[in-house]
Amino acid sequence: MTKILLHGCCGKMGRVISELSKKYDNLSIVAGIDKFGSDNMGYPVFKSLDECNVEYDVLLDFSRADALENLLTFSLKKQKPIVLCSTGYTEDQLQLIENKSKELPIFRSANMSVGINLISMLLRKVAPVLKDNFDIEIIEEHHNQKVDAPSGTALLLADSIKNSLDTETEYVYGRSGSSKRDKNEIGIHAIRGGSIVGNHDVIFAGDGEVIKFTHNALSREVFAVGALKACQYISKVSENKLYNMEDVIGLDF
Structure with a gap:
């Protein structure tokens, strides 16, 4: 016991x-x-x-x-x-x-979900294969009472990608301005509203195809x-x- x-x-x-x-x-x-x-x-x-x-x-x-x-x-x-x-x-x-x-x-652990941590492990395998031909963006959604942004989970996922690559990457939090996206950026975007428990999307956007890893915490x-x-x-x-x-x-x- x-x-x-x-x-x-x-x-x-x-x-x-x-x-x-x-x-x-x-x-x-x-x-x-x-x-x-x-x-x-x-x-x-x-x-x-x-x-x-x-x-x-x-x-x-x-x-x-x-x-x-x-x-x-x-x-x-x-x-x-x-x-x-x-x-x-x-x-x-x-x-x-x-x-x-x-x-x-x-x-x-930045996130106690077994599913999120499995995705994190998968990203370390997938990111080196996709990095050259895909742009990487992370979107996280949480309730309006959460005090930290971006979420620890979004950073966990971003770090899993970053640490698996042999090239330098830069985190961009939110996106504004008038310049185009740099190839080595990993975009991280935070949404706060209502009673959302926790949703995370890792997007690999390429020419003609998009691959997404999605995790939604329902409770x-x-x-x-x-x-x-x-x-x-x-x-x-x-x-x-x-x-x-x-x-x-x-x-x-």
Whole structure:
């Protein structure tokens, strides 16, 4: 049984994860952390990490990027692995995560969907084949309450392409002006509106044909499934390193 401490338990994703976890026989959320508190989550909720006195196996975070330092400090003190699902980390924060992964197992993914991560893996194979004859554009759509743009997922997909190529590429965020498109650009476009859960299109546009990789998240449950899979995975590892969803998927291609 994997015992999970859920940070950000009263947020939208926290509540989805809490409900979904009831369907699993081999894991349990034993406590939650949320500054607003709650008495209807089915487990004890503390307003801060320091107040928590419940034993756990994995700390799962679905909150905000500015909570990172406290989460890492707490995890190092407890010597327990952590699954980071928040987005919007700065370059300095990403470097901090990388550094601390030498001291304890850390899981981080810009998107917890198994489908998105499969697309990311496929893009590394496809992009080098198509790059010379296709222009690459990424469009992402999210709800009007999302605070970071472009999404961490759009950057994950863009980085998968960029890192697979042996030529220099440049990210162009949105498109304006009066000059034509440069061949080495990867366009990244963000749309915010309504209650869109998360849609991503990677477009390879060539002469006479267009190839699209599309992923539509129909509910937040898709991210909750991935997060719980990550908790189960990292609770069994022994090596201090940075893990991601590709480790959980386990495909080698």
